[in-house]
Amino acid sequence: MMEPGYAVSGRYQIIRPIGEGGMANVYLAQDLILDRQVAVKVLRLDLRNDPNTVRRFKREALSTTELNHPNIVSIYDVGEENSMQYIVMEYVQGADLKKYIVEHFPIPYQRVIDIMAQILSAVQNAHDHNIIHRDLKPQNILVDEAGNVKISDFGIAIALSETAMTQTNTLLGSVHYLSPEQARGSMATKRSDIYSLGIILYELLTGMVPFEGESAVSIAIKHFQNEVPPVRNYDPRIPQALENVVLKATAKDPDERYSGVKIMAADLATSLSASRAHEPKFVPNKASDLGETKVIPALDPEGLTQTDQAEQVTEATAAKPAESNAKKAKKSKMSKKKKWWLIGIGVALLVLLGTVGAYAIQGSEVSVPDLTDMTQQNAEDVLTDKNLKVGTIQKTASNQYDSGHVIRSTPVKGLRVKSGSTVDLTVSTGQKKYRIKDYTDQVYSDVSRQLRQKGLTVKRKYQSSTTVDAGTILNQSIDAGKNVVPSKTTITLTVSSGKPTFAVRDLSDYTQQAVQDYAAEAGLMVTFSEEYSTSIQTGLVIRQSPASGTMVQAGDRLNVVLSKGPRAPAVQPSESVSETPSSSSSESESSSESSSSESEPSETSSQPSGTESSSASQATVKK
Incomplete structure (x- = not known):
């Protein structure tokens, strides 16, 4: 037995023993070079002096290193230290x-x-x-x-x-x-x-x-x-x-x-x-002789059957009518041997008859009783009453039968067996338990499906998170490592709903600066555009998207339309005659006077008439 801390070949540091077998002891060890856990199998002390065992141990271990298969434990190293043969192999946790x-x-x-x-x-x-x-x-x-x-x-x-x-x-x-x-x-x-x-x-x-x-x-x-x-x-x-x-x-x-x-x-x-589905039962074509009892012809001391011996006697009689004295002496010696041979056969027959007699005594048959759901003690008492013996008792979990009650028997109920036969029992240890794992950071849909398949009741509640994606488990109501009865257990999983949501504020009558301040506070992206409006004052919000009351998350975009005020009226173009500069000037003056006379009639009437005529005449002449 190697102590924890001992380093095999200075490399494989023993952690603890994990198994013992007929040929070797197995230890969990740490590979100090590759920094991984390995299993070290060491040939037992009492077999280390057997050269054949050691030789085959080495040869077969080395040949196994050729096997590279996902369902075969990998061999990493084979060695010897202080006459101690060892194999270093993959450590399988399970x-x-x-x-x-x-x-x-x-x-x-x-x-x-x-x-x-x-x-x-x-x-x-x-x-x-x-x-x-x-x-x-x-x-x-x-x-x-x-x-x-x-x-x-x-x-x-x-x-x-x-x-x-x-x-x-x-x-x-x-x-x-x-x-x-x-x-x-x-x-x-x-x-x-x-x-x-x-x-x-x-x-x-x-x-x-x-x-x-x-x-x-x-x-x-x-x-x-x-x-x-x-x-x-x-x-x-x-x-x-x-x-x-x-x-x-x-x-x-x-x-x-x-x-x-x-x-x-x-x-x-x-x-x-x-x-x-309707395949017939397989029945071997050949009768096996591995366990059969065969009748073998009686052998003489030289190993000949009686038929062979008779044939040899006939040939000898034909060849030589009389036997020599030497042959008679040999025959007498063989007769004595034959006597002991017959005694041996007789003893064997007595043993055989005794065995057959013992089976005949126990030859009565009984039907295996129905022991299902009985307590183990009651089942044992029933078997004793039926002249049956209790065989091996195997314990296993069961969701159907209470702890200590019989799940099944082997042979099964109703099967007829010889009196004195053994009946094996499988006894319940209670409902099968399930070990809760750590489900945080896993996808809720996958975990909930697995747990429901195991028989657990799964409930969900949401919690927002700025760092964990929606649908990912944040917390669980039962700690990892706890063993529970699935049919009696409800587990609540807290699931991320993603970033927190909030309702968009009504931005009516907000200025552009006020909108920008709100967007920065809420973590929203904002885009502005403008339109004319006769009802909304210039610079104020006309409308927004999403509308007020809509649930949004930080990082979403907000579109805002601002008012440009009423549209300006269209300007009418004035009439003008483009002639010579002098003409234009005269016409302008004439036009002014005409306008003055229309707008101020009282003043026109007070002016001398000769002046008007003179001016008009001059205009006519210019034209």
Whole structure:
């Protein structure tokens, strides 16, 4: 165990342990050079002296660095310090798939397919590089906070396959996903990974593994003796096409499974299609011999069957009528061996009969009772009364069942099982809670839709802001990080309405200077124009746009028309005769006199008549 603060190779400073496995311990560390968090996996102390384990640890870790895939945990560095083998890899912040299933079950079918599609894509990439994982299980699959899936532990898979069978406690974590051929000690192939993928899909759909037992050996035996229970026994709503993917991937005979991960992925992708709604149930074509008991002809001490022995005796009799003394002695010795051989067979038959007898005693069948919505204690009492045993108890959140009440049982209610069989229970921990996040500076429409999908009630109130765009969340009524029950929670989000609005003032009788002062105070842009007006005094406002009372924001434009006063009357042009200067002068004088005589008749009458005649005569002569 490495202490926090220790720097592996002077570069990776340990922060804290984050996991322990059968082969290695994992620590969260800080890369002091690249300033990022990484995961450091260190080979366990008790395995560091095994040269084969160390060699394979290095070889497989280095080969995994060739895998560059978004759904595979990246390997950054491989090294050794003080005989300590370590691998530095990408740190995925989230939970493993095992924990994800517990927290999110039941998982929608489409989400199950999405998760499996990412897993299958990663395994396909590894198989393309001729790397077999050998230890695929939910504990080796990580789900980050965004829901993306990444597979880890490619680096030590081969070493684990050679050591886990001798470590019961270690194997117990992996044996639930172990292929039948691996359980029998045979070499793992790419189809062994496909079997494990089928078990993972089974768990995503049912929330549990298909086989349980008190020891790793008992579980391993079930893998090559018992058929994987149909997932539709657990949930009849699961489409047959989707169940067929599980059945084909987990076939006992490797030849009956998918020939490649890519084919399995393609089959899974269409499993919810309406065109496959009436697909028949998959049934293997070949009978697997992985768990069958066969009758083998009796062997003599030399390994020959009775038929072969008879043929050899016939040939020997024809060739030599009499046996030599040496052959008689050998035959006597062989007879003694045959006696012990028969005793061994007898003991084996007794053991077999005892086992059959034990099954016969427990052969009576009972129907699994309906335990739904019972308290856990009541369900256990009912199972005891029915001569059934309580199996594993799994806890999960439920919006339908109260805390401590049974959500479901496996096998399902009504299914007939042998007396003394175990029944697994899934018990509610209460309504599923949702962790509130920090929604400030996010778009209200997006956040409200997400929260309503989770079951929360969302209310909105507006608040103006000069700095935050309209529609953006300014504040929230529930603090980030708080866990709430969605169906019982109302959250109020304060949303920016943009810049504050106000009603435009009535500017009638305002001068241009008064309008400019108001616009500066309100933050408005103003444009002036002028028109003649007989009713509005010159320089005052005739009209405005927007009209008074209209709601506007700072920065909007205000158009104002000012009065130019009344329009001036048109000037009439005077008549004139343009002749010689003297003529003009005479006519002007004559005109003046004429006007004077018209406007002042009293004065004209008092003047001598001779003067008028003389003047008139002179004018006539000039003309």
